[in-house]
Amino acid sequence: MSYEMWAEKYRPKSLGEMVNQKEIVERLKSFVKAKNIPHCIFAGPPGTGKTTGALCLAHDFYGEGYREHLMELNASDERGINVVRETVKTFARTRSVGEIPFKIMILDEADNMTGDAQQALRRTMERFTETCRFILICNYSGKIIEPIQSRCAPFRFTYLSREDQYAYLRHVIQKENVKMLDEGLNAIFEVCGGDLRRAVNTLQAAASAGKPINADTVYSVVGRANPADVRNMIEVAMKGDFVGAREKLREMILKYGLAGSDIIRQIHIEIFRFNIPERWKIKLADTIGEIDFRLVQGADEEVQLSALLARLTEAGYEMKRGV
């Protein structure tokens, strides 16, 4: 077993190695062929290959020395739009003499930029289009202002299918010589959905105990890594204690930093496991879907999820009355 983070070690280097997002990969390959890249927005949930896609694109586009033509910034770490502007200006000055006249800037977590910063970014994008192409990465494209959206080619990344995830994990398992039972592999998909980064992290953490991995090993790792208990929060809400449930929600979002998209996905999974009348499950799924959509559009996570919890409290009350 190797002693670094496997999620990084096994990150695909080239578009050809990516195991999923087939349509997206095809479009990106066509950019490589055409030797031109438009500004892009890569939107989608965590662990679905957005950053990897951008890095692979740059790699295939410029070849082995691609690092020289690429800059990675993170909107939530870097000190605002000034850093972006200065970096792009420097790019412009050191314009490459080679075949391709522009460089690539990957701007991660772009949906965390304020409206003003985005307006400034838009001007920078326009001014330096000749020398720099932007790939904006975000969870929710709805949080990007419309003028930027209209200047970018949109790509929507989706969660990996079960088959794709298995194929990838099996590759890692073989390389790292991990003993894995089928039930363990199933459990990883069950808890991580199609979030590949989380799946690989879970795999590595489970493997670190040095025993063959079964379903229990996986559940134990997940329990230790995610102290927030979504199922319990739903129970509290349905029992009628909305305030208690909202407190748990706050803990998840503010203390443990869980993403709203993760929480809502887990709520969706859990609802179908609850012992409640079947027709209620589908009613609630509709509500969950609506809230999920609002989050994608960029609404406030706590406020939206609270509305969902209030609906669960109401549902619990109505079920008790036999409605």
Added chain:
Amino acid sequence: MYAAWTVKHKPRTISEVVGNEEAFQKLVSWINSWNKGIPKKRAAFLYGPPGVGKTVAVEALAHDLKMELVEKNASDYRTAEAVKRFAGLASQYATLFGDKRMILLDELDGITGTADRGGVREVIETIKNARCPVVLIANNAYDPRFSTLRKYCLLVEFKKPTILQVMKHLKKVCAIEEIMADERALRLIAERSGRDVRSAVNDLQALAQGRRQLAYEDVAWLAERDRKEVIFNVLRTIFYARDCAEAKRAIDTADVDPDMLFQWVYENAPYQLTDARDLAKAMEALARADVYRGRIRATQDWALLRYVFDLMTAGVALSRQRTKPSGWVPFRFPERVRWLARSKQEREMQKLIGMKIRRRMHVSSVQAAKEILPYIRVIFEDNAEMAAGIAKWLDLDEDMIRYIAGNESQVKAIIKNLGS
């Protein structure tokens, strides 16, 4: 952005802290005695009513004496296991950077167990082995659960400050916020707070934020009610209005920042609308208001603000259909703001580690802390060899390893592996 004044204007140094000089002297001489070796009592137990500045006192002390303060509050150590996690921290006086360390266990009232069982026993164990000053804080030191614990502690009582002292602090806040405040107005706020500085500052913020002047008339109505009833007519209007027009009028008469008002309504809706069906309607109205806020952000079309107002006032008001009248329900300060201020130190350490992860793994430090760190923690607890490899790969320092691995023997094992 809306920041709580209790956080923004928290005293940073001893000279800024309100009252309790006696308690301070006791505390300072105890801490100084550590320079001459480990004293008989390795812990100080600060107790007293809420809002008299216990936590602030310790933070200011650490600041003035240039000590590293490791702060933990109830949510971090409710159980024995959780206490064990950081007990190792207390076994060292000097940090890697040569600063002296002080451990603060805040909100001890929230801990479980008794002297022979659970979290309290672990705290006693931690104190017995402590090599740096440990400070405990609770409202009531004479809780029977703490009877054994008390024997190991220097007891320091914090008393309520005087009205004049509270006023002095309010004046300072007003000066910084550039508010001209009438002396009588501040006196009334101080009196009504029951000499609780924190709640006095909260009330001041609620009454004065965004204003240039605060006259006695602005706060006079406080005098007519119990301080728990310090609420804004606005909230009352919203939650009890009978029709749209009445509810919407709240906005015109409000004179408060709409974002702040939203937080107040959002916080209080579940307490005001106790019927589950009413509450679901109200929360949905607020969520819809929030959707419009999002649209304003995306399009910068501020004309949409009217729909935000409609939903957060009339939308909430008309949700009241079935809730049974239950007499007066006090309004509450938005908790969400307070949440953000908590566990600050924890987040700072996570950020530092997040930066290290970020250098290697193409994620932001925030993302790293929430999505990757939890798994690294599991590895650190289970496999010292792999942990050492990862620590080297990420270039983590000893404090970081200690924070992640939690228990001291595992830290040693990891560091040993680092050497080989």
